[in-house]
């Protein structure tokens with residue numbers, strides 16, 4: 573069925589893409605083919621009238637915790653990680669705009685001339701007009717992750733659901749990358765994720781969505797069409813809700 577014949581379940585979403593997803597088969601950096609594929613899939617959502625906010629990680633470039641383990645000051649490492657997310661956001665905007673999708677990059681760290689400073693009300697106006705808004709530089713603070721930034725921005729701009737796109741099919745009873753016998757869940761509560769210490773998202777992010785009853789769906793972005801399936805209400809991945 574063409575994408576345009578499918579009715580969206582959500583009016584506004586926040587899609588979180590991990591930085592590593594942008595690497596494709598490379599060891600580091602950004603694979604332009606992956607960006608183009610993601611732009612195509614995001615364009616399908618815009619095409620059926622869904623308002624899309626995006627948060628992109630920075631793990632394909634720098635992670636504060638890894639830099640700190642190698643001897644760097646942690647806060648400096650986290651600043652580098654946040655700047656990495658801005659680079660990814662600029663690359664994604666470029667790919668989206670080449671697909672004729674109007675895109676705004678906002679940054680939690682003021683960066684005049686490169687990205688607009690994050691402003692909630694302005695972001696909501698852009699979303700209302702159908703522009704994709706990329707929220708970059710995480711929360712602007714060290715010691716947080718872009719999963720937390722995605723949940724924070726999603727709650728702030730009042731999305732219907734936070735979608736965490738990852739490289740596994742959902743949330744399992746243990747890490748499926750390490751345990752081939754791991755069993756996938758279709759649905760979990762926030763407390764299930766916390767009590768069972770399921771490592772797919774950091775605890776700060778889970779606590780934040782739990783406190784605000786914001787549903788999250790974890791799904792595999794490497795599966796073609798999965799994003800559209802999620803948005804039209806099909807049972808992809810794992811739903812975490814109250």
Ligand SMILES: Nc1ncnc2c1ncn2[C@@H]1O[C@H](COP(=O)(O)OP(=O)(O)O)[C@@H](O)[C@H]1O
Nearest residue numbers: 590738740742743744745746747749770771772
């Ligand atoms: N219980 C679990 N269910 C699903 N994935 C898990 C679980 N525990 C750990 N993971 C790992 O979490 C990763 C998803 O997080 P993601 O943010 O996409 O990656 P990263 O943290 O490497 O950027 C998966 O690739 C998977 O290996």
Ligand SMILES: O=c1ccn([C@@H]2O[C@H](COP(=O)(O)OP(=O)(O)O)[C@@H](O)[C@H]2O)c(=O)[nH]1
Nearest residue numbers: 591629630631636650653654710711716718
């Ligand atoms: O609010 C934030 C968000 C991110 N980061 C830093 O940016 C890096 C990249 O983000 P993340 O690890 O979440 O990216 P992903 O795993 O999604 O690629 C993190 O490791 C942190 O060092 C941060 O300090 N504060």
